[in-house]
Amino acid sequence: MTEALLSHQCPQCGAPVELDETDRIFACPFCQVRLFIHSGGPFRYFMKPLIESPDTLVYVPYWRFRGNAFVLDPQAMHHKILDSSLLAVDIQALPPSLGLRTQAMKLSFVEPTTPGLFLPPTFDNGDFKARLLKAVPGLAASSGPSLTACVGDVMSLIHLPVFQGENLVDGLTGKLLGPACIDEARLEKAGSHLRFSSTLCPQCGWDLVGERSSLIQTCPHCDTAWEPGPEGGTRVTPHFLQTPEQPALYLPFWNLRFRAKGFRLQTWADLIRLTNLPRALLPWMESTAFSFRVPAFKIRPELFLNLSAQVSLYQPDAPELETLPKTPLHPVTLPQKEAFQAVPVVLGRLAPARKNLFPRIRGGSLQPLEANIEYLPFVDAGHEYIQPEMNMAIQKNALFWSATL
Template sequence: MRRQSKILIDHQCPQCGAPAVLEETDHLFSCEYCRVKSFLISKDYFRYIIPDSAPGEKDLIYFPYWRFKGCLFSSTPRGIKKRILDISSKSLNSDNFPLSLGLRPQTQRLKFLSPDKKGLFLQPDVSFGDVLGTTTKRFRSSLPGPVFLNSFIGDTISMIYAPFYLQQGEVMDAVLNRVATTAAYGETRLEDYTASDPGWRIKFIPALCPACGWDIDGCRDSLAFTCHNCNSMWLQSKDRFIPLEFATMPYSQNNMLYLPFYRIETDISGLDLKSASDLIRLANLPRMVQDSCRKQKFYFWTPAFKIRPKELLGFATGLTLSQPQEDWHKDPPGQKTHPVTLSASDAAGLTKVVLADFLRPVSLLHNLRQIKIMPRQYLLVYLPFDSRGNELYQQHYRMRLNRNVLNYAAYL
């Protein structure tokens, strides 16, 4: 397993055929030539192949690897530990192929897998959950004391097929044209493997509002899109578009940047956390429980954009402890906004980390595994940030952020 950086994908515009280079985090494709915008859609994860440089007519074998990037949050008695993961790992048990992709995805542009690609595609037999479980176990020993919870918040999860071929019983790397691994265990016989057509292709669909058919607005890595015609917002989830309720914290000052946050209504079992007064008790906050708190419904809050794990959790816990109560406007902000780049399911995954972050006393953390948090409803709330040079500042909730950190959100 080795660390990798962002990968690039060669593709053609589905409308005019012009060549385009995509990034693995892209969700909306705008063609530079014909200006047509399309969504990139898959029912689960994206699948790529690494182009081969094999000499002559070789029978190519494509071996599958999981690739994932993101942050592993672990709850320990000394607080939440964060670890960036950037990994490729075999998705098929075999000693005859390399353990990881190494640097291949960085040195070469990938292509989307497509059904017309010829070759023998080996069938994965290791689930993404298995790989994550193994990885988590490996890091376990470096953490102090018991680990109450592990939660992986993914930036990207995909499958990459790497090309190989056989030469005198040896597996050859079809990118570098040399023996693939010196750790090979005996002769490689293809009869030992199951091959199957992955039957997958990337889908491009026109970027139009699902309600009124108008052109939709969004950035290349946006997961939520605004229609300015019918004033609606849509959240992409796998191959579906879900209407998203949204609100804005009004602010009279100009030149603000509005950052999106999720307010998440949840059903919680195994813990009595329904109101603001429950929160005051469970987080041991130095506040008086007033009658109004008992009636005030509890919500989790998380950023709806990718940002370093430190700020992601810091803002989520800070806002959740604040329980913002405002007269939200039902309109999108009239000013500059930052795109929604964190999925609703990742935000939901973060809620338990937030709980582990504020739950007191620490002895309560032993019950974390019994506590279930189910998201019920999301409200997207735009909060205004004042820009002062390179710094962004949210006065009301005292959130501070360097603009460079926001622009360079390679992780997460």
């Protein structure tokens, strides 16, 4: 799997700049400007037509997802890395997915000046994920109850060009798709979803530090952390687990607080009763809140679930720090909203016998309340990183893989 190639004209000097789909910072090699890229809602891209036609240029939307998919039924856990797209409107004549076009074609951001007319999607990205889970071979649950999740680092809308006159023609290949069938009354001009904002610290004006794909950036000058936003950004308070050893790296996890509806899951004791975890019920467990932890970085699905289970059961006590550590912080690439999607499957993963869990949670839900980032220190141990307090190891190449996926 490769990054989709994206090209964009520098908002400052006008030079054409290539970037990766996962870049959250636009860095111009010509004028050196660095800007955060934001989108109200999913990122919207289009592919430029490769043929010319006097007919109406129409952009057709496809949802694109890249990330981990999980299906847990009473007997088995199925998981898969997905990189898929599905047509976001119900029109038979159009290709059902973009296939390899996303890797072969250069994408551009949809901007108000983009020529052509856009067909809005008729189903949202929640429906898209449900359709995706059904469509992937080997993922669907046998029958009966299951817990599912699609947890993605890329969730975007990509528009394919078609020309509509008497007939509908593929704007990339020139292939005849059939007679005209798109309702032109539904077409809209390109909207403005894209925003660029400064990468200077909103508090002190120093350059923020962080990888281009990271959703969290830090200021080494005033020791603050920021989640960039179109209006300058929101200050975040990361928490750090302490270790007496010298860490080589901090890995970010989301600490996710939620409200359970339809069943009880507020405290440690609730968790043990709900999942039948083989642990003795102690008095402190009745009064100690339980929250889920999931990796905030890209990692293979089986590792994602295992790390979530281990860190959720450890419940690190991670305080805020006065000054940020000098040790490198691994980029946060999983948005908070996507992290919450994983909560039901992590609950399923924690239960030693899921067949007992399903009747207890039937009809219930876990509703997101709030989240914050916790960094766990890892020490260098040759081929792997080790978290000493939890005695937890991660292969270095599992992290390297995640950076190049």
